[in-house]
């Protein structure tokens with residue numbers, strides 16, 4: 001079943017897609033602490049490359065409103081959100097019990113501005129989903145998101161709040177079936193767990209498995225109850241290269257899309273699956289990693305691109321910039337434009353991450369075995385589950401806090417006033433050419449979009465209460 005093809009140059013379909021890119025210039029200022037691998041600064045480096053490659057001429061750039069506490073409790077518990085909102089390095093001693101319960105400490109330290117950082121991350125993914133929902137974007141990008149390890153009431157693996165789950169919950173208001181693809185080197189455990197009993201979200205994670213954080217994500221973990229066969233795990237070994245990855249990724253995603261028929265996709269683009277990552281043992285080049293984005297884009301289904309891990313930050317910035325180019329139908333040239341972080345890219349000053357000569361521990365026989373098993377499991381999903389979708393009033397859940405006379409034209413999928421939240425913010429305004437971007441506030445109108453019934457939203461809330469797997 002497994003056929004390994006050589007990894008050829010990426011061919012980008014140049015058909016125009018409307019891309020909404022979310023960036024908050026504050027994000028690069030948050031600091032996990034000296035010696036900590038996770039560096040939000042890489043998001044600012046990525047942004048600098050994106051702007052200096054002039055991708056702002058191709059896509060719309062937004063700063064999302066930070067998510068509110070109320071919005072965050074669509075997935076997380078009130079107690080956990082209250083803690084994240086209030087805790088600081090200075091008052092940490094008042095939260096001794098909570099530190100243990102909520103698992104903050106070494107991997108997930110309490111740092112200055114922690115709550116704000118989390119809300120920026122979640123706000124971008126939720127607004128990205130809202131723009132996919134109302135049809136104003138074909139692709140939404142949020143590199144501050146993708147924090148896939150966070151649990152309902154627990155921090156894990158450098159992640160505190162799960163922007164991905166919140167974004168998917170947003171998509172489920174309109175989309176009957178959502179596919180989540182995780183290409184981080186670590187298993188996407190937080191997202192899988194949230195939807196493990198649900199057939200409206202198919203999760204598919206490609207990750208290093210075997211004596212590696214977080215330890216979950218075996219081939220045999222396929223979901224339970226109604227969600228059986230709707231979780232896919234692709235456990236990989238060290239050193240996977242571009243050709244092997246492509247040859248396992250593409251047939252699995254193609255089979256899921258053919259049989260499950262998702263109407264929206266969320267692609268987590270963790271950069272720790274790149275060759276030379278400080279934590280990850282894979283051997284993907286920049287192009288091998290970007291092939292995932294290009295392949296998903298070629299499916300013609302609206303999708304979100306999120307960040308995630310990635311600990312050799314110059315390579316993460318290179319790859320996410322290159323992938324942003326692909327979202328816009330471009331292969332960015334190799335020569336780096338001058339940018340604010342130019343010295344980070346020494347000595348090559350090129351937009352490239354190369355594979356190394358490390359051994360690929362994924363034999364063809366091994367990959368054939370897992371591909372055969374996964375396709376056999378997916379056979380059970382051939383009849384896509386249908387969902388009764390009904391139009392619901394926009395003040396569902398009593399979340400609206402700012403209804404005004406424009407409520408009919410300003411359908412909000414996220415809860416608060418869309419008009420208030422969706423003010424377009426021009427980041428680094430000096431980059432803009434006035435004639436190429438229309439100015440001013442934009443209003444997201446959801447028109448006659450279908451949303452979930454109260455019953456379905458209750459179901460989602462309930463699945464979040466399910467037992468730990």
Ligand SMILES: [Zn+2]
Pocket residue numbers: 184185186270272308309310
């Ligand atoms: Zn990771």
